Amino acid sequence: MDVTNPSNSCYDTIVLGAGIQGSFTAYHLAKNKRRTLLIEQFILPHSRGSSHGQTRITRMGYQEDYYTRMMKDCFTLWAQLESEAKVKIYSHTGLLLFGKNDDKQLGKIQRTMKHSGNPPEILTHDDFTRKFPNVSLQPGEVAFMDRVAGVLYANQALLTVQKLFQDMGGVIRDREKVIDIQPGNLVTVKTASGAYKAKSLVITAGPWTNSVLNQIALQLPLKTLRINVCYWKEKVAGTYGLSHNFPCFIGSDVCNTGHDIYGLPSNEYPGLMKICYHSGEESDPEKRDIIGRGTPQDIKILGEFVKKYFPGLESEPAVVESCMYTCTPDNNFILDCHPVHENIIIGAGFSGHGFKLSPVVGKILCELSMGKTPSHDISPFKMNRFSIKLKSAL
Structure with missing residues (x-):
């Protein structure tokens, strides 16, 4: 793979959006030996979206048992990240x-x-x-x-995940706003700097999700x-x-x-x-x-x-x-494949409580992009629970 000129390469997966959800998705993909490109529209690091800042709450207590089950896995993965990077990411406060x-x-x-x-x-x-x-x-x-709850050091966590992703051979391209997406067996993503191809695409664009999805004929109730x-x-x-x-x-x-x-x-x-x-x-x-x-x-x-x-x-x-x-209207995430293009996966609508769950969200999005059965039940996160707007079948 030509790392110096990524537009000359075909990737296994492209991830759009280098917030915490996209960065963890890229990290899990790299762990699975997938050639992965992570694209971000702004200069990294930045404070334009939802993943910046010094701290977030992490907790086990949720109304929904599926989040509680996911959080058990998350606490293990956060500890694993600390061990891999030898940095402090979490403080136990209750x-x-x-x-x-x-x-x-x-x-x-x-x-x-x-x-x-x-x-x-x-x-x-x-x-x-x-x-x-x-x-x-x-x-x-x-x-x-x-x-068991506590404080996550958000900026430190995000930088750590991105660094480990790069250490495993992953490529990050910031300052590249996506201007076109062409679905197909190989998905083509165009930015002002070049065109990139991959077998699958994961979209984790945060507040810009619908503006990106507009390019592939989909709008979500966000x-x-x-x-x-x-x-x-x-x-x-x-x-x-x-x-x-x-x-x-x-x-x-x-x-x-x-x-x-x-x-x-x-x-x-x-x-x-x-x-x-x-x-x-x-x-x-x-x-x-x-x-x-x-x-x-x-x-x-x-x-x-x-x-x-x-x-x-x-x-x-x-x-x-x-x-x-x-x-989202019910404040639950969307973790699903595009209704027409199954090799385009979407993670969206984290509704102000997604940071703590990002290790498992990234794992699920990684599994979906690889065609694997997700390690957690994603039925609460399927987009068909809403009325979905499809402009046309591209």
Whole structure:
């Protein structure tokens, strides 16, 4: 294979999009001795999509048992990645979950945790006050811990996966926006820099998924949201710090909006705690940095939440960054083959909770591209659960 001029080569697989899902797909392909090209439209590293930033929550506790089963595999694969690269990617902190005592989501999470062999640690109000004196659990609320959860170092993880992929002979081409895809037994992908051919194509384009799929006559019911990633200053440095063993948390619909609020211990910025609203405003990914006048509604909601639950934080954010969610109508992923071209595989709609699951997502997309039976049940992720728009059969 001509690595110096990849356009002269025919690959086993081309992966479009070098976020965490595409990078893990490429990594698994290289592990399976597949000649793989990973194409990214922006200069790497970048902060335009959904995989940048210092930290993400990882956890076992999910409402859905299929995610819990996938997470068991993910914890093993994250540890394997740390061992291979000899870098730290994960810190064990535990995850605090709380909300109204009749919250259905929390009840489902507790049940799946029990069935998975990771039973929740139920906290009485006295337990809660003793463990977390700087958090104000409200009357009529319950709380419990996912003890195996923790913090993933996102940027470090992404760079590590890409480096290991290249160490195994994989090729990365950044600054190459795809301008055309021609399906066939050999798929041809054209960029401004050249044309590349492969036996299979995996599309993991994040917020740009539908703009890429438009070239192969397919549109998926995806919505792109701009999320405000907010950091709140501790009144006393270290109160909610990773170094002080403060956990990650999820408040389940605690502000009666239908959306969760989540947070991670202060670590990325000294003395600042990351707390975010698990929703945002619909936004074109090309216009994500255009901000309207005034304070967005989600930041107002977060400020009220901070006043109510975290008295040790200032109630105005000290830093506001942004990230993109690409959401499906049911917030479950799409992991499937194109309905006409079976050698084109799509991973999309990770809905703001996909990073922790990326080792297994990449494994599944790798298996689909190789024509193998996936190692996990993907029936919840098939695109035929939606009304799919096909413009024509190319």
